[in-house]
Every structure is written in structure tokens, then in C-alpha cells.
Amino acid sequence: MSYKAKFRVWRGEGGEGKLEDFTVEVNEGEVVLDIIHRLQATQAPDLAVRWNCKAGKCGSCSMEINGKPKLGCMTRMSTFSEDETITVTPMRTFPVIKDLVTDVSFNYQKAREIPSFTPPANVQPGEYRMQQIDVERSQEFRKCIECFMCNNVCHVIRDHEENKPEFAGPRFLMRIAELDMHPYDVADRKDAAQEEHGLGYCNITKCCTEVCPEHIKITDNALIPMKERVVDRKYDPLVWLGNKIFKRSSSKS
């Protein structure tokens, strides 16, 4: 069964632009990205949208649908009523290249700032031995498809552009947590998480978790555990004393 839906889509280059109204056909089983493609095919051939897999696995078609960050390919039209006007805009936190396509290079810059996996110097590739229970906690974070909707929705940079130099965003704080929890990573990441990547800016309001299309518990399983690890290092005198008395390594245990 098909019907005509009312769409408002952001059109423009750079930051300049406006919402344009369209009336477009919708068929049963379609998703928002299908409708955007129909607009391209029928009414707005120069409408720019980034997409790739149409299966919720590439993270390309991140956009804001009725104000909420979502993947266009995973947002079913059946979740809207037929008389509803659906507003589609680009991700707000990143600069617009054209229409729905944003420049997400902020995220690649932040990724480069995090030191990569650092194994012990005396362990050669092929010699790693670890049990499943030691790595499965951080395997959850490997599900990330880098749609960057968590960084987009995080108010620390969404509402405060000036915080971008100091704040890596949930996606990359999760990456730091993943590496810090890894049994074979020896780099010290706790001080850097707080001082260089802005973990202290996070006020754990859980929007990153709410929008994650992979349902990764970013806040509960990555950011809060990382905050607790930072507390061990920087703010807990008892842990500091215990490390001194028992001569424990304070970085990895």
C-alpha cells in the first residue's frame, strides 16, 4: 500500500540553506533512505546524501530525522503516521558539505590522536595468549560502525563548538576504554583520557547510548568504567596508597 508523505529536507551548501518541502510517494516496507533516493530520482536530482550498505552496517547515512540522530537506512517509514511531516536534516555537530552530507573529519582527527594498541615489548606477534573472558568486555565496543551519531548527539560539542579541541567524544573515549581494558595493551591511557581527550567533560547523560544503532552500552560499559579508572589514578588516595604499599603497577592489573 502506498501513500503520499510530506517531507521537509535541509537543502544547502556550507552552513547556508533552508528546509524545503516535498510530497513524495511511500510504499510498504520502505525506509527513510528509500524516500530520499526517490526524491533524488523524481524531484531533486542534485540532493546530496551519503550512503553505502543500506543495511545499518556501514554507518554512512547518519542524519537527523524529526530531530533525532538516526540511520536513514534503518528508520522504517511505518514508524511514522501517514499525515506526519517528516523533517530530515544533516547532523548538527559537523559542518555541512552539501544538503545531508556533513564533513566528519573531526572524528578522523580525534582517532589519529589516540595512540594505537601497544603490546608489551617482549611479546611478539603470534605470541599473544588471552582467554575469552579477558577480551569479551571490550569486544562489545568493536561493534561500533563509526556512524558518529554518538559524537553528533553529545551536547559537549553539539552545543559548544569551542569544546571540540579538548573533547574526543563518546566514540573515541570508548576506543580509549577498549584499549585500556585490553589485557595486552601496556600504554598508560588514564591520564590522557582525562587530560587530553576530555573525559571529565562527560556528564554521563547517556545520549550516546540512546542513539547508538549497534546498541552498545557506551556510557555504562565504557565511559563510566573509564571514569572509575581515572578516579583510581587521580582522585582516590586509598588506591594510591595501596599501590605504594603492595608495589602494584597502577596502570595495568
Add this chain to the structure above:
Amino acid sequence: MTQTTADSPARRQRAQIKERTLRTDQWWRYPLVTFIIFTAFLVYSTWAIFDTSYFASPYIAPYASPCLATSCPEGARLFGLAPFGDWYTLPPGLLILALPAGFRFTCYYYRKAYYRGFWLSPPACAVNEPHGKYTGESRFPLILQNIHRYFFYAAIVIGLILAWDAVLALVEKPVGLGTLILVVNAVFINLYTLSCHSCRHITAGRLNHFSKHPVRYRAWGFVSKLNAKHQQLALISMFTVVGADLYVRLVAKGIVNFPFA
């Protein structure tokens, strides 16, 4: 035709959307409900701390337990002790108020809730906050949220004392509505305490080699299951503690007065 290149200044701008949010759902409900419930909790707590009807043998109101002043009735004192002498004339609840209050104030769930509901930072996801500047928990005073684990240690003690109060009530008045209410409250208070993120970290979350610590790993698994329900337990325990406290006070005032009260 203007060509947009990688170096074009225009490319550095976000979409200039004037609306604070384009969300069409009732995003304001969560912060509003949070604000109302927490405000009611604060108002009740303020009244309860200064209310003197906190003991109706064998029940002691949770807000006044442990009762540590000589002004406490004999049966209300923890193990009969009253370390604070006659010089202390303020309500006994004030002596321990900071511990459970601090635990809830620095709790990761409550932080989320009141940052959204009271400070509007942000009021809801993808809804612009009204503040011009934001430094989060990176500076004083909010950097003090990092002492949460110390309040957790205190909350463990408070939880055990409330459980002890429930056991005493169970022994002295096994068939009593108040006993049942205190037992239920003690269960939820302790579940909430154990589900704490700091507890999860201390149990084994700080380790990277679970396989070397099988007992701690099992404990971590248990706490992790509770932790997934931390928000629910935080709210349920808030209602049970208020309910239990109010019930004991109503019994103490004689307002609730029936054989199995």
C-alpha cells in the same frame, strides 16, 4: 557556479538551523517528571529530617537510622550506643544525612537525571541546552563527583544498618505491616547499593585479566547484572525509603493505628 572545495570557508559551517530542536516527540516529559519527583523527594526529606516522630518500637524510620544521639529513645539506638552526648541537640537524622544523600547525589544515575531535569544540560538528547559555556565534570565543583566511591563505602554500612533494623523488627514483631515495609526497603536499598557503578568497578571492573581472578570475575558478573537495573533500583529504593520512613512516622504519631500496624 560556485565550487565548494575542501578549503572553502563555507564548508566549515554547521547547518544554520534556528530551532532549538526539531524533535516532535514529547522529549520534555522525562526532565519534567524527573524534576517533579526529585523535588517532592527533597521536600519530604527536608520535612522528615526535622520531624521528631521517628521511632515507634520496634520500628525506626530509615531517615533517622542509625540514631546516634542521646536524644534518641533507648530502643532506637544502634546497639544501645549514643556516641553523641547531650551537647548535640539537633535532629539525629542530620548526623548521618550526608552519607545516603551524598551517595545518591554523586550516583551516576542520579547525575544523569538531575543534569537533565534540573540543570537542563541537556534537557533531552538532541535538544540544545540553554547554557553558553560548559566544562562538565572537569573542574571544581563538579569534579568532586569523583568521590562517589567513598559514599558507596558509607552506603554499604548504612544499608547493613537498615537491614539490621529490619531484622530487629522481624524478631520483635514478626507479624506487622511495618516489619514487612522495613524488610522490603532494606532489600531494595541494598540492591541499589550493590548495583552501583563504583561497586562494579571495585569488584573487578578495574582488572584487565579476569581469568586470573575467577572469584572476583563471578562477583563482577553478578554486580553487572544488577548494574543494568541501576536506574530502576535507584528509583524503586527512593520510593521504598520514603514509603518506609513515612509509614513509621505515621505509626509513631498514632495516625496509623491498627493491630498489625
